[in-house]
Amino acid sequence: MSLLDVRGLTAGYGAVPVVRDVGLSVERGELVALLGANGAGKTTTLLAISGLVGLQAGEITLDGRPVTALTPARRARAGIQHVPEDRSLFPSLTVDETIRLACRTRRAPGWVLDLFPALERLGGRRVAALSGGEQQMLALARALCRDPSLLVVDEMSLGLAPLVVNAFFPVLRRVAAERGCGVLIVEQHVHVALRWVDRVHVMAGGTVAASGTVEEMRPRIDELAGAYLGPSAYPTEGDKP
């Protein structure tokens, strides 16, 4: 039994479905990426998993228990933590207050501080005054303080320098390995994603077009790149620049 099992998911805004018949899974301790071009339906899929977008058909189970009937807040309490694309932080709160809200204790648990030592240094700073990387760190820390069984992260690297992005992936790996947490990310940088994750689902045209381990997918990288840059955009053997 997978940690997260999504079957036949059809969801969208109003009556028009944006994603159709999506099937994907995440195991405990596994890091999975959802890849695909803009408009392929990746973000909508994540929103449907956390409950912010209504389901028109399909089933979502966490640890074998269906969560489809739960409100977003209840899904969060059941163990799904979603870091959305806009991060949805609380700009007028301080870092400490954000952590306190998430943990019910004044300090973050030791293992979270271990992952993000910078949290202590930033304690009294207002969230609005943080840099992009610091905000993304806080968004992840806030979610991890709830000790989720599934962590969902949308466009983690949006607007961040490659150096910063490269610092976050080891953290996600450790979360998966040490906490047994399943991690599902949407990542626009295919190469970066393939370097760090265990498995990928590739979305195109509102549904999952291909799934497989990194080893299985690496030879098909042209296909993946094509989803972003259009056919033959990526330099291949016969198409030297």
Added chain:
Amino acid sequence: MTVPLLRAEALSLYYGGVCALRRIDVEIMPGELVGVIGPNGAGKSTLLDAITGFAPLTDGSLTFEGRDLRRHGPTQRARMGVARTWQTLQLFEDLTVAENVRTAVGRHSVSPLVRLGIDRLAERMPGELSHGQRVLVGVARALAGSPKLLLMDEPAAGLDGHERALLGEILRDVVASGTSVVLVDHDMPLVLGICDRVCVLDFGEVITDGPPHAVRHDPAVIAAYLGADEGEDSESPDGSGIGKEAVR
């Protein structure tokens, strides 16, 4: 040599301390179709907002037909001939398609609805139309004032293959009639296929500007889109890299 229709020099735009545009230089020639691409958050929409007057520039100069645009508000810029479409379309939902087009100030010889082949939708409400039709209504409204420059924000998003091809034809037609077009979109085949020139943004900067075939194979562009395909030596497992991006 011809004088550029729009000339932007060293455009910079900061939201609070965050840099959205960094010293951007862009020139648009009359009758030119220029594509603007780049990953999410690269500053493409912000650039359109800056040119149309919806985002306050921090620095730089912006001239249209030799006139300083920065001294004018969005309404005046529209009347000077700078039109735009919106990523969220922003159709006037309470008005019929014909009324949507009629709000535009300015005279036009051929009805833009006829021009785009959607005149049969004139009396329909936008809410009753398909997404593809709505996109065309947005384009028709922007063309209604006979603009000299048309800025388009992701018009192809959500269109199917057939509709994209149609959009491409329409844009070539618009350019052929003398209107310059700036096309911001994620659809690479469309942008690389129809544009005269493509400008690539990343982190608010122009990283490449040139003809489509050159841009397509530019390693910097591929890295911006797919992430650098480098070794694994740059990682810092303790998270110490976080917060240092400010020095970039």
Added chain:
Amino acid sequence: MTSSLGPEQVLAFVALGLGYGALIAGLATGLVVTYRSSGVINVAAGATAALVAYVYSELRTTGVPFALVIGLVVAAVLGALQYLLVYRPLAKAGPLAKLVASSGVLLTAQAVIVLRWGADPVAAPAILPQETVDLLGVSIPQDRLLLAGLVIVATALLWALYRHTRFGIATRATADSAKGSVLLGLSTGRLEVANWVIASVLGGLFGMLAAPTTQLQPTTFTLLVVPVLTAALLGGFSSFGVTVATAFGLGVVNSLIALLQGQSWFPQVEGTPLPGVTELVPFLVLAVTLYLRGRALPDRLTAVAPPMPRAPRPRRAGPAMAVGAVVAVAALAGLPFDWRQALVNSMLGAVLCLSVVVTTGFVGQISFAQMAVAGAAGYVMATVGGDLGLPFPLPPLAGIAAAVLTSLLFSVPARRVRGLQLAVLTLAGGVAAQRFWFGNPQWGSGLRPANVAPITVFGMEISPSRSFWGTEPPSQGFGLVVLAALLGCVFLVAWLRRSDLGARMLAVRSSEAAAAATGVNVGAVKTLAFAIGGLLAGVAGVLYGYTFTGVSADRFGPLTSIAFFGVAVLGGVGTVGGALVGGLLVAQGLLFHAVTTWFGIPPDYQPLFAGLAVVLTVIGSPDGVAVSVADAARSLRVRRLALGES
């Protein structure tokens, strides 16, 4: 009349003002709490507090023990119920819907008070000790100082609650990003209930404590919301400190004006001090602050984003108008006198609703000063026709011109101040106009009505109270005049909706940015909408003057404006048909006359039903009755067609 103005006197009046200031502060901090947690500008805060104070007062006079505790429980229940029954169903609605719902709650609470305890002032039983204390040689009532102290303590506690407890942090977090809170797993609904209870208890407590220092009277208490909104807006709907300081400032200024009014040099009108200065102060403070700060205030306040009620184009307007005219003429000819009067009232109300359709329905500008604009027309007409004695067409024309100018005056801030801020500003403006202008014995009519000379054409007098071709009053001739005016206004608004200008108005309402990007001059369109809205309100004001053969300040008050706004939204603020339905629903209009006559429900209950109807419409049929009925009719036709084909 004249008294000395020594430092002791000033000190004494400052201290007296603390009581009023404390009441404003208590309500204003509550307003900040509910706005932050639910995004609602609770204009019913004053009315709810008044309800609590009345309950307490009745409990005390009948000798029930623990009256204060029961009062607080009542306040808590009222707060929780308001949220659960009204604002929770509206969680996803736009700010306009929430504001209208809140006006409906205000009208309902006000109606309940008047029904149960009457409209006359009641002396409230004291809670705080009534002895005086000596302060620097001035004897000051102890309760004022205690009130001020209690407000400061309560505010400090609130500040600490929101600063240091997890509940407070969660509330602030939810105000920042409701999505973030939900994704974290917080129960935002429970947070909102708690905040509504806190706000309501706070308002109720200070309502009960401060009532003895003012007087318990429904309208005064309800209109407290104007200085209360001023304080909360100055505090940016977030800072308790600034809000409380402004509240005390307004209280003290209020008291000092009372002191100055006793001075011989204070401007006098017909032997009494110039009235309405105290109402003018919050308006001016608001106008200046909002204008200077412009768009620096929180975003939620400036964006009256869609969803707005729909505004479909009129279909078959010409035939509909012709049929309506024939029906109305027949009704005027055939109906008995009481029904004729109700019909005239409904037609008048429809004209006023049409003005709301233009300013709010077409351009999305919320104005609570529509009755002030109508009043301007009525009073100028009375002056031009009475004091200046000019002949017939001139007084109404001058009146309408005055209404257009007054409306344009309100459009000046509308170019910079948007959305809910404009609603608050026009509410304050409406209060100021009523007290400072209409209530002025010289410029307006003081407490008595001013006479309006009847319409006289070719020596024939067309007055509602005159017999018309031998029939009993109200005159059918006058009814025809009102009908003609209504048809003219309907034609104007229907034409406007179909014109390019109307299209630009709806474009501005839909998205100011997109409108500007197509070359629409947003400021000019708003100004024109205010001018046309003013014209229509002016016509209504002139007709009011003729109907009642006079104008009086109490007819053009801000609560009447709110009631009309609610009725207009009820009918449908986006369409001509909506305004006509609104006309049917106005107080003393056809619907209420029918209910009164046929079901024997006393007319006193009208305001209560109107208030409840406004709340229910906003929740159940946000586009208004007219549009919903049209939709239902259309879907019925479609179904019938489908059945016929099969």
